[in-house]
Amino acid sequence: MKKYFKTIYYIFEKDIMLEMKSKEVINSMLIFSLLTVIVFSFIFEPGAEYKIDLVGGILWMAIVFAGILGLNKSMMSEINGGNLNALLLAPVDKSAIFFGKVLSNFTFLIFMEFVTIPIFTVFYNVNIFKYTLLSISVFILGTYGFSVLGTLFSIISVKSRTREVMLPILLLPLMIPVILAAIQSINIFIKGDEISDAFRWIKLIVSFDLVFTFVVYAIFDYIVEE
Amino acid sequence: MEFSHSKETNSDFIKLDGVKKSYGHIDALKGVSFVLKKGDFLSVFGPNGAGKSTLLKILSAQTRPTKGKVYFNGIDLGKQPDEFRKTFGVISHLPFLYENLSAYDNLKFYAKIYGVQDIEVKVETILNKVELTGRKNDYVRGYSRGMLQRLSIARALIHDPDIILLDEPYTGLDQHASFILTNILKEQFKNNKTIIMVTHNLSRGFDLASKVAIMKKGELALFEEKERLPEAEFEDIYISTLEN
Numbered sequence: 001m002k003k004y005f006k007t008i009y010y011i012f013e014k015d016i017m018l019e020m021k022s023k024e025v026i027n028s029m030l031i032f033s034l035l036t037v038i039v040f041s042f043i044f045e046p047g048a049e050y051k052i053d054l055v056g057g058i059l060w061m062a063i064v065f066a067g068i069l070g071l072n073k074s075m076m077s078e079i080n081g082g083n084l085n086a087l088l089l090a091p092v093d094k095s096a097i098f099f100g101k102v103l104s105n106f107t108f109l110i111f112m113e114f115v116t117i118p119i120f121t122v123f124y125n126v127n128i129f130k131y132t133l134l135s136i137s138v139f140i141l142g143t144y145g146f147s148v149l150g151t152l153f154s155i156i157s158v159k160s161r162t163r164e165v166m167l168p169i170l171l172l173p174l175m176i177p178v179i180l181a182a183i184q185s186i187n188i189f190i191k192g193d194e195i196s197d198a199f200r201w202i203k204l205i206v207s208f209d210l211v212f213t214f215v216v217y218a219i220f221d222y223i224v225e226e
Numbered sequence: 227m228e229f230s231h232s233k234e235t236n237s238d239f240i241k242l243d244g245v246k247k248s249y250g251h252i253d254a255l256k257g258v259s260f261v262l263k264k265g266d267f268l269s270v271f272g273p274n275g276a277g278k279s280t281l282l283k284i285l286s287a288q289t290r291p292t293k294g295k296v297y298f299n300g301i302d303l304g305k306q307p308d309e310f311r312k313t314f315g316v317i318s319h320l321p322f323l324y325e326n327l328s329a330y331d332n333l334k335f336y337a338k339i340y341g342v343q344d345i346e347v348k349v350e351t352i353l354n355k356v357e358l359t360g361r362k363n364d365y366v367r368g369y370s371r372g373m374l375q376r377l378s379i380a381r382a383l384i385h386d387p388d389i390i391l392l393d394e395p396y397t398g399l400d401q402h403a404s405f406i407l408t409n410i411l412k413e414q415f416k417n418n419k420t421i422i423m424v425t426h427n428l429s430r431g432f433d434l435a436s437k438v439a440i441m442k443k444g445e446l447a448l449f450e451e452k453e454r455l456p457e458a459e460f461e462d463i464y465i466s467t468l469e470n
Contacts, residue, residue: 007339
């Protein structure tokens with residue numbers, strides 16, 4: 001088990017080192033997410049009350065689409081030069097390689113959210129953390145779920161010539177429960193509604209995360225075999 | 227590093243038994259069988275599409291045979307644990323390197339993944355062997371094809387594998403890089419490593435090998451000890467084997 005976690009760490013460490021040097025993943029995600037947040041902010045009239053029902057969705061759309069861009073970039077570093085093949089040849093559990101990639105993608109996404117959310121707060125004049133800090137857990141859990149499924153489908157789609165289209169086509173339908181639950185709970189936090197109403201949505205995200213973590217752990221070897 | 231199951235070390239070190247591989251309706255391998263002893267150097271020749279690279283993929287457990295078995299020291303390759311892959315070093319036509327990392331960081335990463343001890347010393351030693359010590363901190367993206375291939379060799383050998391699998395290793399190499407690769411292969415052969423090299427370069431492949439194979443349309447058209455083949459006539463043998 002120690003070796004398993006060491007492998008995860010080595011993959012994560014390598015990805016962070018690569019990103020520190022190239023900044024390809026973070027830069028592309030940040031530019032996309034900030035542009036989305038800023039451009040959509042112009043559709044609301046100043047003081048429009050209806051925006052409070054919509055802004056949670058805009059924020060998560062920015063995160064999801066910027067994330068898809070980042071996942072493609074992140075996986076390209078494994079495909080260029082055949083590195084993914086080299087990793088699969090290594091004497092380590094293949095799922096440890098996968099979870100190493102999940103951890104680094106999760107870190108990149110959280111960093112992107114860390115920069116995007118303050119900009120979102122300024123442009124939409126809403127504070128996600130005003131009534132509770134529980135919204136942090138929604139971002140962490142939702143981002144983890146997105147990282148697990150996103151990394152899985154980026155591995156599957158990255159060798160295809162239409163990977164930029166293929167990844168969202170495969171990923172988004174399965175991500176609907178997480179996106180829906182995250183938007184609903186963030187809307188509850190923004191509006192200051194009963195916080196306990198958000199629990200069922202958070203439970204849904206936790207269930208999704210657990211199910212897909214175990215499913216991918218169990219079947220990853222078969223997925224990458226050919 | 228030695229095999230943990232070494233009861234047949236001097237006989238069937240690598241054994242292929244009727245190995246077939248199909249991709250859809252295309253048969254890449256049509257029942258390939260041969261045996262190698264520990265310390266053999268097999269050069270595999272053949273035209274494009276003969277199944278040479280598929281053979282290497284099966285031997286390195288990158289893909290499973292559709293039919294047939296591959297045995298390493300009598301143990302079915304499909305039943306070998308992950309740890310078994312430590313015994314392989316694969317040099318492909320792809321470098322298996324991260325272009326936005328330095329040579330040193332690339333080797334250090336792969337050494338960690340392979341559980342190599344004394345990483346710093348091993349990395350320095352192997353970089354010295356492939357004559358890249360002076361460029362070890364440069365990004366790989368700035369390397370020439372020859373330098374990439376030398377670093378790729380270093381990456382494949384960093385964990386001191388027992389079996390070395392090479393897919394067209396001389397493609398695109400300059401004289402200097404070819405010389406270094408040849409020397410490394412000779413040294414590995416001398417150290418009783420088992421080497422399987424797929425190549426189009428008849429003279430170099432024949433020169434280095436202890437056994438020679440020619441593949442044609444997914445089949446083994448010739449498999450012979452090198453000493454039984456006349457070196458001067460090998461090109462003619464190759465052509466006539468493919469024409470028959």
